[in-house]
Amino acid sequence: MDFRTVGLTENEYKTILRELGRTPNETELRLFGVMWSEHCSYKSTRPLLRLFPIEGRAVVQGPGENAGVVDLGEGFGLAFKVESHNHPSAVEPYQGAATGVGGIIRDILAMGARPVASMDGLFFGDPELRKTKALRQGIVAGIGGYGNAVGVPTVGGKTVYDEAYTENPLVNAFCAGVVRLEDMVxxxxxxxxxxxxxxxxxxxxxxxxxxxxxxxxxxxxxxxxxxxxxxxxxxxxxxxxxxxxxxxxxxxxxxxxxxxxxxxxxxxxxxxxxxxxxxxxxxxxxxxxxxxxxxxxxxxxxxxxxxxxxxxxxxxxxxxxxxxxxxxxxxxxxxxxxxxxxxxxxxxxxxxxxxxxxxxxxAPIIHWPSREPRDLEERQRLEVEELSPPKDLGAVLRSLLEDPNLGSKAWISEQYDSMVQTNTVIGPGGPVSVLRVLRGDKSPVFVAFSMEADPWKCRTDPRGGGAETVARTLRSLSVCGAEPLGWTNCLNFPSPQDPEVFWEMRECVQGMADAARGLSCPVVSGNVSLYNETPQKKILPTPLVVTAGLLSDLDGFLPWSRWREGDHLFLAGMPNTALGASRYLLRTFGLLQGKILPFDAGAEQDFTARARRTAKERAARSARSLAGGGLAVALAKEAMESGIGARLDVQIPTRPDVFLFGEGGPRALYAVPPASLPLFRSIWRGSPLTELGVATGNILDVKRGFSLSLAELRDSWRR
Amino acid sequence: MNVSVVVFPGSNCDQDAVRALASFSGRPVAQVWHGDPALPAATDLVILPGGFSYGDYLRTGAMAARSPIMEAVRRHAYEGGLVLGICNGFQILTEARLLPGTLLPNKTLTFVCKPCTLRVERTDTPFTGAFRPNQVVQFPIAHHEGLFYLPEKELDELEQRGQVVFRYASPEGSVAPEASPNGSLRNIAGIVNERGNVLGLMPHPERASDPVLGERDGLLVWQSVAGWIEGGH
Missing domain, CATH: 3.90.650.10 (PurM-like C-terminal domain)
Structure with a gap:
């Protein structure tokens, strides 16, 4: 039997002959073919994965076991990992997705942990295509059909749409479990x-x-x-x-x-x-x-x-x-x-x-050739002055809320049992999900999870996009008051044999590692999925990150969408950001272009520390870390879900569209009751802070921007 | 109040019910394996929990209804003991013919999990004595087969005998069909047997029994049962 039939390279086969000192028989050869496949051996990515920081105070078990484990105190740990099930889901969506959920649950179980929460990162193609609708229906039903029956709540997730995933949808299944550390397997x-x-x-x-x-x-x-x-x-x-x-x-x-x-x-x-x-x-x-x-x-x-x-x-x-x-x-x-x-x-x-x-x-490591993409400069070129600013920013916002990437995903999450095990404090639909963890007869703790992916930013600016993805999870956790414990990731890429793909992957990983080091948050587990492409199309570079954070009690948890009449609204963080690879640019101009803000460790550390202090000292009523769609989408979500509008009058320091729809960097929208203003201002003194206006009425009114009623916003968001 | 929770293979809300009841009553709650022949002595309330007993194979609840423990549950009910079937437990009770009707797939043909408002229709059952008449409460639902079905004539008889105890309602208490998340006939969410000691309920009171999780109206069910038992029934 020829070694090529089982997918081995000549170099790999020679390594086997040398080690064994004989010719392997057919069974052995077939075992090597699978064990030395990319999926099992990580032969293309092992050197890249070494870039990640893996040590941290809370780490009990780092990468290398079935899942990573972080310390939750009182002898309890949290085991967690995310894993891809992309190829099977592309071929048979229901079973592919279902067995992805089942597989990751068994990984957690194999650590001796009881699986307590699932989340799913789903990447679908052009939402208008029948193919996408059929795949989506099958994948969502498969996740629900398995997760609901097995009794592990699906507490959150991330859903992305881009035509790059039409032929090759991605299903990244995450699971977390609770283990008594002395019983860890x-x-x-x-x-x-x-x-x-x-x-x-x-x-x-x-x-x-x-x-x-x-x-x-x-x-x-x-x-x-x-x-x-x-x-x-x-x-x-x-x-x-x-x-x-x-x-x-x-x-x-x-x-x-x-x-x-x-x-x-x-x-x-x-x-x-x-x-x-x-x-x-x-x-x-x-x-x-x-x-x-x-x-x-x-x-x-x-x-x-x-x-x-x-x-x-x-x-x-x-x-x-x-x-x-x-x-x-x-x-x-x-x-x-x-x-x-x-x-x-x-x-x-x-x-x-x-x-x-x-x-x-x-399996011998393969060092694939790497080359900066020839069109990188083109991807990164963006002259904001050349974009004529839209006349009706309200229409732009409505269009963003109608973007399936930013709109309500309730129709998906309601098909999953998010509450079984009765520990789900905050289920799907918000920036983080919060779970109670019982620790025997000791007091419970609370764990917050944030799942993020931004393949568009990873396309135009792989290093910046990788860093932004990791940083976003840490910002969301910090804004709600959680102390980040560790993170897991799934690296979804096309074939590494394309030197430009390999370069993008290396840059993404470097950016993710930079952010993790800059914010002192270690990787505890992960998974790589390569060859996500068909003869027609490659997927976007798609690292997905899930970070877990600890809340020792709920008093220090700062929720979102809790505006009340008279609350003062603030933008914490830089008012001036970038349009590169933003949802606004894609949706309004059809452009996937532009650099993003470079990762700034100092600014991120400063922001996350102040954010955690704001939550801990209860200096605000409501907060939301800014992500897709920028400030305007965050304002709209807070207003809709709080059931109250706002009047904003800001001296906009830049073009209104950049101010309202720009993305990237550490920023959050806060609502502060009048009595807490002195404390809130003192916490953020010395850091960029912009007072935006006041929560009031039932219209979201931004002077020199837009004016939309809550009903109009909801109508777009739920479309 | 002595509570026994039956555990079938595939039950997945059993521990939730055990925790909710233990926390409410301050007493240990017995877990009874489906293969056991008998319930613990002095059981006041038997709970058939939610989940996917026997993987929902054949029909939801069909196999569990023929489990060895179900003979003891049936006897318990005949003797006037209280039985509460939640979600899959309700499905099991209809398959065991302890309750009439059947539960069909939701009108959406999908699993639906979300908070839900219900209107209580009777406050003179063992399970609802602590509710105010027509009180609207919030329990979540999480099921694929929750559309209660009976032929029209039997449905009328069910209504006449006052066996409908909970209906899906708007937060204001209207029971228009739009208020039903699953297309259940006449918005039926929970019914009792003629004698009133067996309740089947699709929504989950055990998921609404802990303020940390946001909803606590489920406690009214446990308060009702405790009151009923203390009242010497």
Whole structure:
């Protein structure tokens, strides 16, 4: 069998020959083909990921395990991660999205954590196309169908529309779980002489080599890839969650791995490699869903709702009892050994005999050539003076509120159960979502999540856009009063073999790392999804970021959309910002162009510290960090949701459209009751602060800008 | 007040009900496994919680209605004990024929999760004694099959016997069809059996029982039940 058939390069094959000192057999070759695929090996991006800061006060577990973990105090931790399920969702939207949710939930479970919240980053194509509507309907139904049944609330998300995603939609599934730190599961704790156990669903041919499929571009006709998409069963997953948590609580297992990409081979070899033990697996003992499966099909199947357990033989009887209670298959199919060899047997013969650490960790890094895009200057060119300012800024605002990127997403979030587990303090629809975390008999804490992506800024200014994406999550958390703990990310890009794509990716990652360092917030987990393109179209550079922040109590939580009559409105942060790659520029002029404000660590630190102090000292009534659509959209959202208008009369220091619709940089809109004005002003003294006007009536009236009633605003926003 | 919450495979609001009731009553709440043959002695109220029992396979609630524990629940109800089915629990009660009617997919054909206003229609049941007549309260809903259906004639009889206890309503208390989030006939959100000791309710009072989460009208249900039990019924 030729190594090229399984997707290996000549260099990779030579590395294998050198290490093994022999020719790999067909089963081994196929295992390498998947384990050394981009999806499993990160061979194109490992050097880039090293740019991220990974150390921080709150970090309990950084990148490298199934999920990162941060400290929540009193012996509890928060495990979280975001992962892509892009290719499957493009081919079979319902199952692709559903199994994305199921997979990330099992990653969290594999840390020993109870999954407590999900969020989803969705990127759809041209909203007017029937194709987009069909994909969107399937993806949203799949996420709901799985998440609702499995009983993990979907507390928020991000939805982006751009024609770049028409053929290649993105589904990034995030999950967070709560773990007692003393019970945290690690994959480096297996000893020799333990049993290797399969728990959950039977193994079938579904999803075979799905990881390899996710590591190449989508074909023109994706229907041929259907067999590579897995099928989800949330009922089985719910039983698996409860069963695993019961096994952990009773301390019956030594280690655990979820079976995601590359199934048995990936999960078992990772434990063997990290724990430094050997492993012998008997594939004949794996419960199968269909007859005639070859050893490599069994080893690589991505059948869902399965976990791999490492169990002390003395406790196996009790493990079987718990599994029987939850009506789950539970089968011993191997053992850990002291000889350091990773062996698979089938039909009485040895079909795999490899050094475990070599299987997962040794794909040679590929240094793809990198080149600044030839049209970068063109992308960044923007002469604001050449844009004739629109006469009717009210119409511009209404048009922005009608932009599906900025309008209400309630029709999506209402299809998800956002409340199950009864800990959702703030559900979907706001700048952050807030969840209560119970810590046994100790006082609860509250965790805020912010999910962001701005692929347009990453297109025109990859480094600035990457930094802006990370910074936005930290601003939102700080404005509501949360202390950032750590973040996770999903890097969605086209093929890295295009030097310009690789350059964009490196710049994005550098920008994200700069922002994370500048604001001292570490990465704890992440995922990379490459080859997001079809013969016709590449996606935009799309890093997605989710950051978690801690609120020790709700007294220090500053909400949004709480204006009251007579509140004074302020813009904290620079009044003068940029139009580059803004929603305004795209929507009004059809231009995706222009540089964005460079990341300024000092200004960001200063802003976020003052914002957290404002929340903590309760110096404001309502606050919203500015994002897409700039100040005008923030004003409109605050006014609509508060049910009160405002009168604004500002000496606008720049062009009105730049002032109202510019984006980027640390800025927030505050509403301050008269009694709190002295405190609020003292907190922001020495930092740019613009008094805008007063909340009043039912019209949002901006002198020299626009005047729109709340009814008009709502009409546009809900369209 | 002694509460038992039944846990079916696939239940996912069981712990929410346990927490809400334990916090309200200050007493431990029993969790009863679906395969158990009996309820704990001295159970006053049995809760069939929300979720996707048996993965909603076959029909929502159909398999759970035939679980071993359901014989004990049926006996409990015959003996006058209180039974509350919430969401999937309501679906299970109709499948078990402890309540009439059936719950069909929402008119939107999608899952719907959002806060909802309800009007209480009777305050003389064990579950509603603490409500004011016609009080409008807020409980969230979260379901895919919540459209209550009965043929017209049986629906009239249900109404005549006063079995409709909660209706979806506008915040002002109007029960026009637009106020129904799921197309339920006559805006029905909750009904009791003829005897009044078994209540099926699509909205979730256990999700409206904690001020931290924003809504607390659900406490009225627990107060009603506690009052009923203390009153010696």
């Amino acid at each position: 690690r994959s480096d704790t297996a000893q020799s002489g333990r049993l290797v156990v399969l728990l959950g669903a039977k193994t079938g041919r579904d999803g075979i080599a799905g990881a390899a499929f996710a590591s190449v571009e989508l074909a023109e006709d994706t229907s041929a890839s259907r067999p590579q998409v897995q099928i989800g069963d949330p009922f089985a997953e719910k039983l698996l969650i409860e069963c695993c948590l019961e096994l952990l609580e009773k301390r019956l297992i030594d280690s655990m791995q979820d079976m995601g990409a590359a199934g048995i081979i990936s999960s078992s070899s990772e434990i063997a490699a990290k724990s430094g033990v050997g492993m012998t697996l008997d594939l004949d003992r794996v419960p199968l869903r269909e007859k005639g499966m070859t050893p490599w099909e069994i080893a690589l199947s991505e059948s869902q709702e399965r976990m791999l357990l490492i169990v002390n033989p003395d406790r196996m009887e009790q493990v079987l009892q718990v599994a029987a209670k939850w009506a789950l298959d539970c089968t011993v199919f191997g053992e850990t050994t002291g000889d350091g060899r990773y062996v698979m047997k089938a039909g009485g013969a040895m079909v795999v005999d490899l050094p475990p650490a070599f299987i997962g960790g040794n």
